[in-house]
Amino acid sequence: MDNPWLKISCSDYESHMRDVGQTEVLNKLTKYCLDKYKPASFAILGCTTGNGLEHINPKITSRVYAIDINPEFIEKTREKFANKINGLKTYNLDIGKDELQFKNVDLFFIGLVLEYVEPHKSLKKIIHSLGRKGVLMIIIQENIQTTIVTKTKYKSLEKLEGISNEVNEIEINEFILSENMKLIHRRKIELTKNKSFIVLEYQIKEK
Numbered sequence: 281m282d283n284p285w286l287k288i289s290c291s292d293y294e295s296h297m298r299d300v301g302q303t304e305v306l307n308k309l310t311k312y313c314l315d316k317y318k319p320a321s322f323a324i325l326g327c328t329t330g331n332g333l334e335h336i337n338p339k340i341t342s343r344v345y346a347i348d349i350n351p352e353f354i355e356k357t358r359e360k361f362a363n364k365i366n367g368l369k370t371y372n373l374d375i376g377k378d379e380l381q382f383k384n385v386d387l388f389f390i391g392l393v394l395e396y397v398e399p400h401k402s403l404k405k406i407i408h409s410l411g412r413k414g415v416l417m418i419i420i421q422e423n424i425q426t427t428i429v430t431k432t433k434y435k436s437l438e439k440l441e442g443i444s445n446e447v448n449e450i451e452i453n454e455f456i457l458s459e460n461m462k463l464i465h466r467r468k469i470e471l472t473k474n475k476s477f478i479v480l481e482y483q484i485k486e487k
Contacts, residue, residue, distance in 0.1 A: 284439035285349050290329050290356045306391050311335040313417045319386035326393040330357035336365050343367040345382050349374050375402045384411040391419040394447045400455050407459045415483045420447040422476040449478055460485050
């Protein structure tokens with residue numbers, strides 16, 4: 281069975297995310313981590329159509345790895361940023377099945393992806409791609425009496441409910457800490473009374 285992410289168009293995704301108010305929040309979080317950590321190399325899993333990549337400063341960040349399972353999203357990202365980010369490399373892959381083709385990442389950003397993959401398996405690959413002082417920033421959802429995928433008029437996204445799972449913050453934190461990482465910051469962003477983003481920042485421990 282095809283992954284439902286492969287059936288979602290760029291227009292449906294972008295419109296849905298704007299309608300639920302998540303595009304702007306993810307954009308600001310991307311800018312926040314780029315400004316804070318000033319990475320020479322930056323990777324983003326679930327780049328979709330490139331939201332937030334406009335904040336890349338090419339004088340600081342010379343390598344950008346944009347990853348997504350949906351080839352249409354990847355193509356849209358290339359169209360928007362190939363001429364603006366000289367070091368942009370795009371990867372159309374499934375993190376659950378495929379290996380990452382790069383190493384020594386300074387900052388790895390994962391926004392709302394772990395809900396749709398096997399978290400521990402995917403995180404192990406991601407953590408192993410980090411550099412010596414690499415930083416991992418994760419955004420997961422906290423839902424109270426609501427679904428992971430907020431319902432809108434864009435019905436193609438409703439199919440994601442079949443592959444989505446709540447991410448247990450405690451379990452994820454324990455796993456990441458067991459991979460020689462330390463938690464350096466946590467915060468909660470309330471979107472509605474029933475839905476929040478949990479933002480977690482980790483860094484490789486110095487040996």
